Amino acid sequence: MLFSLKVKGYKAYMGALKVAAKVIPMPKPTLFTGEDSSLELCESIAQMGTKKLLIVTDQMLVKLGLLKKIENTLSNNGVEFVIYDGVLPDPTYDQVESGLKIYKNSGCDAILAVGGGSPIDCAKVIAARVTNRRAIAKLAGMFKVWTAPAPLFAIPTTAGTGSEVTIAAVVSEPETHHKTPLVDPKLVPMSAALDAALMVGLPASVTSATGMDALTHAVEAYISQNASSETDSYALAATRLIMENLPTAVKDGSNIKARHNMALASYYAGLAFTKASLGYVHAISHNFGAYYKTPHGLGNAIVLPYVLDYSKENINDRLADLAKVSGLSTGKESDQQLAQMFIDHIRALLKEFDIPEKLEALKEADIPAIAESALKEAHFNYPVPKYMDQDTCEHLIKKMMV
Numbered sequence: 001m002l003f004s005l006k007v008k009g010y011k012a013y014m015g016a017l018k019v020a021a022k023v024i025p026m027p028k029p030t031l032f033t034g035e036d037s038s039l040e041l042c043e044s045i046a047q048m049g050t051k052k053l054l055i056v057t058d059q060m061l062v063k064l065g066l067l068k069k070i071e072n073t074l075s076n077n078g079v080e081f082v083i084y085d086g087v088l089p090d091p092t093y094d095q096v097e098s099g100l101k102i103y104k105n106s107g108c109d110a111i112l113a114v115g116g117g118s119p120i121d122c123a124k125v126i127a128a129r130v131t132n133r134r135a136i137a138k139l140a141g142m143f144k145v146w147t148a149p150a151p152l153f154a155i156p157t158t159a160g161t162g163s164e165v166t167i168a169a170v171v172s173e174p175e176t177h178h179k180t181p182l183v184d185p186k187l188v189p190m191s192a193a194l195d196a197a198l199m200v201g202l203p204a205s206v207t208s209a210t211g212m213d214a215l216t217h218a219v220e221a222y223i224s225q226n227a228s229s230e231t232d233s234y235a236l237a238a239t240r241l242i243m244e245n246l247p248t249a250v251k252d253g254s255n256i257k258a259r260h261n262m263a264l265a266s267y268y269a270g271l272a273f274t275k276a277s278l279g280y281v282h283a284i285s286h287n288f289g290a291y292y293k294t295p296h297g298l299g300n301a302i303v304l305p306y307v308l309d310y311s312k313e314n315i316n317d318r319l320a321d322l323a324k325v326s327g328l329s330t331g332k333e334s335d336q337q338l339a340q341m342f343i344d345h346i347r348a349l350l351k352e353f354d355i356p357e358k359l360e361a362l363k364e365a366d367i368p369a370i371a372e373s374a375l376k377e378a379h380f381n382y383p384v385p386k387y388m389d390q391d392t393c394e395h396l397i398k399k400m401m402v
């Protein structure tokens with residue numbers, strides 16, 4: 001009884017968020033796509049009169065030489081730059097502050113993120129901190145970035161988070177590694193480039209995990225109570241592209257067409273969830289990241305089929321649509337059958353990608369706190385299609401134990 005009253009409250013709040021998503025303008029970055037699009041973006045940064053750029057990236061990408069052509073193009077176009085390569089997966093507040101210090105000490109006037117979701121998110125928060133003097137903890141939450149951030153550009157090197165287009169930036173508290181997303185339309189970069197050539201060296205395991213992150217964005221946006229015809233179009237396009245291209249990108253990383261389509265899918269999925277939001281999969285997986293350092297995409301991949309199994313009775317029709325764009329329908333199945341086929345197909349993909357069905361690090365003693373934290377995140381942020389209480393959530397997470 002008490003829980004059903006609470007659910008009424010959550011639903012009313014999500015309804016208000018839906019209205020907000022409709023009336024608040026959500027900017028999209030100017031997009032450069034295709035061969036050498038990252039270099040075209042660098043030329044446009046010069047055309048905008050940028051004098052000194054802070055490049056935010058990670059050491060692996062510098063080591064792989066992914067920045068070389070970008071650096072040359074900036075230099076040839078008269079843009080000075082300084083590199084901050086201290087970003088680690090799931091960036092923490094101190095990494096943001098280190099980047100901010102370099103920005104200020106070097107007299108930068110704009111920021112270019114080159115990397116996966118971690119460098120892009122770190123760059124977003126550095127850009128916000130340049131113009132907002134409040135501590136990061138005070139910027140976390142919804143619509144708390146009051147002043148427009150420093151000019152920000154993004155070149156994703158993974159196809160997963162869609163951070164180059166979303167209103168979110170996920171940074172963690174240094175001690176607890178608890179993720180505290182900043183959600184504000186001002187965080188959307190001014191321009192972004194989808195340059196698949198930068199993704200060919202992404203290892204198969206990172207390709208599959210980040211690709212499953214993009215799929216989770218599309219699916220959670222499509223089954224969200226706050227989905228709209230616009231977010232549906234993006235979510236369906238992303239799902240179709242992922243089902244058609246992710247297996248090839250994992251098997252043959254040098255297949256540029258598959259890499260490009262995955263980059264596009266990740267971008268579309270970002271457009272879908274930035275308005276329709278996410279769900280229990282992200283809420284639980286964020287906590288796996290905080291407790292066990294489980295990579296974001298891997299956590300989502302493991303959790304996704306369990307949450308869909310739990311939610312399916314309320315969303316058979318929506319899952320059936322996803323099955324259809326995944327090429328699973330022969331035209332004879334009921335929605336209920338198609339929904340189950342879609343979930344089974346996700347499980348088959350996980351097997352194909354060597355992604356485990358369960359989380360080895362998961363400890364029974366942690367489950368009550370993980371469930372509590374996941375439900376708090378979900379119920380105050382995500383318009384989920386079927387609510388769960390503490391006991392149900394604990395029971396669901398227990399199924400993910402080895």
Ligand SMILES: NC(=O)c1ccc[n+]([C@@H]2O[C@H](COP(=O)([O-])OP(=O)(O)OC[C@H]3O[C@@H](n4cnc5c(N)ncnc54)[C@H](O)[C@@H]3O)[C@@H](O)[C@H]2O)c1
Pocket residue numbers: 058060061064088089090091115116117118119121157158160161162163166167168169170198199200201202203206210213296297
């Ligand atoms: N802002 C958003 O909307 C949003 C959405 C989803 C997730 N996230 C956040 O994004 C982060 C995860 O980002 P991610 O999954 O892209 O991974 P990541 O940026 O953490 O990178 C994972 C690893 O892949 C390596 N890598 C990246 N590109 C490579 C390339 N082209 N070749 C070889 N190696 C490469 C990196 O060096 C790193 O070791 C998490 O913190 C997550 O919470 C943000």
Ligand SMILES: [Fe+2]
Pocket residue numbers: 161213217282296300
């Ligand atoms: Fe994600």
